Amino acid sequence: RxxxxxxxxxxxxxxxxxxxxxxxxxxxxxxxxxxxxxxxxxxxxxxxxxxxxxxxxxxxxxxxxGGTGEDMATQVLVGHAPMLLHTAPRDVLVIGLGTGITLKGLPDHADCRIDCVEISPEVVEAAEYFSDANGQALKDP
Known part of the structure; x- marks a missing residue:
């Protein structure tokens, strides 16, 4: 069984x-x-x-x-807060992909290079299930 x-x-x-x-x-x-x-x-x-x-x-x-419920505010804020505090970000590193929702709003703040590192290939695969919420973040090279 x-x-x-x-x-x-x-x-x-x-x-x-x-x-x-x-x-x-x-x-x-x-x-x-x-x-x-x-x-x-x-x-x-x-x-x-x-x-x-x-x-x-x-x-x-x-x-x-991570998810599209109670965690949404945290996932969004953890990306926006540093961008709002820096006057001119050029290079951004997000450690941990999770749902990918943190990545969604980062390009709105500046024209900068954004890299994301994730240790678990399984999490990267799982992020595809959140493509509607993360704005297809994994499709953006």
Whole structure:
């Protein structure tokens, strides 16, 4: 019998108190949908979708690392804040691709070179599932 992907990617080691407060792990996972699981040598990345498809997020080894829900403000601000504080940025380095949403607004601030480094090929693959939210960031050379 195959592994239960919802359980394996639930991050129970991080979110146990949250699950307990919401009526238990089975109740929380009942409505969750996993779109894809990408396994690599150092990470398992799962793309999750809320009921109705309104929110999409991804986990790395069970821990949520980005998405189109509560994390949106942080992902956008972490890109915009440094650009607003620098008078004339020429070279920008984003460490960690995640959903790619941080990259989306950077070209709006200046005509500069933007590089992004990501250690996990699985995260790069997962970012494609957020292309609507990240403005097709992976298509921009």
């Amino acid at each position: 195959p592994w239960d992907q919802k359980l394996m990617n639930s991050g129970v080691y991080v979110y146990a108190p949250k699950y307990a407060a919401q009526g238990g792990l089975e109740r929380v996972l009942a409505d969750e949908k996993i779109i894809d699981v990408i396994e690599g040598i150092d990470a398992t990345v799962a793309i999750h979708e809320s009921p109705g498809g309104k929110v999409r997020f991804f986990t790395v080894n069970g821990k949520t690392d």
